[in-house]
Amino acid sequence: MDDMTEAWRMTGFGLDKLVRGAVPLPSVGRRALLVAVRAVALNFKDLLLIDGKLPAMSLPFVPASDAVGEVVAIGSEVTRFRVGDRVLGQVIADWADGDGPPVLHRQTLGLSLPGVLARHVVFGEDAAVPAPASLGDEEAATLPIAALTAWSALVESGRSRPGTTVLIEGTGGVALFALQFALAFGQVPILLSRHADKLERARMLGARLCLDTGANPDWSAQVRTLRGGRGVDHVLELIGGANLRQSIETVAAGGLVSLIGQLAGTELAVPTPVLTRNRITLQGIATGSRRQFEHMNVAIEALGVRPVIDAVYPFEAVHEAFDHQRRGPFGKVVISMG
Structure with missing residues (x-):
């Protein structure tokens, strides 16, 4: 595998400062997964981040938190997944079960952790879940924040x-x-x-x-x-x-x-x-735990729930996708890696 990949990174605040370019392929720790991203879904918080209304890590920074992809490499101590599995990232990466960490959002994709608007990302083994087999990539990408937040509010809490x-x-x-x-x-x-x-x-x-x-x-x-x-x-x-x-x-x-x-x-x-x-x-309500995410995905398959997608944009048209998100979509805006 080449040692470079491609990502959209914030070089400043404002959509015009979001630029696409080559970046080093992220390294894989002992208990981590290297994932080839297939689709990314946008959320309102991504716009807040790009507009400078939420704190980000040091720039340049990869935004967005919701992605589905294929595991292409695993760390030496990984036991929950294998190469070839299709996975979703748990947005609050340190919330596996229960009430969550004392302070949420210290380990959050696309906020305190690098985001997923890239062709390759790394998920911790304990911060990933299998994607529902009944959903395509673009549908599955919508689940980590929007679906889990609704599920948490209605079912869990x-x-x-x-x-x-x-x-x-x-x-x-x-x-x-x-x-x-x-x-x-x-x-x-x-x-x-x-x-x-x-x-x-x-x-x-x-x-x-x-x-x-x-x-x-x-x-x-x-x-x-x-x-x-x-x-x-x-x-x-x-x-x-x-x-x-x-x-x-x-x-x-x-x-x-x-x-x-x-x-x-x-x-x-x-x-x-x-x-x-x-x-x-x-x-x-702040999304939910990984265990809740897993329970929800089982229910989605059993109930035949299909995510509502307003539009799908190619990876090259990320600015247009964010413009659509700002207008207020009916359902979700998704970016496909093609």
């Missing part, structure tokens, strides 16, 4: 059961995975979007209760009307900022809000009397 009403905000990757999981497990999803055309596409995925927040900016009252005045059992807060106020006002007594997104900013507006009077639980 959501106290969900059949008949639970869950409010899902938006039509991005996390939202559409949440919609599919909710439907698969007999929950009742209510989907919000300010784009009427995206709601029409969501209806084709099975979303029956949809609300156009562009036409109804004070949407909490409309949601309660849909629920006969009771409110919803669980909200997936994917916008953040001032939007959290309406989310809390929408939750039924004893309900749950899973805080995931920060599209509207990192400062929260919380109506404290409603939160305390109605005994509402507010929890933060």
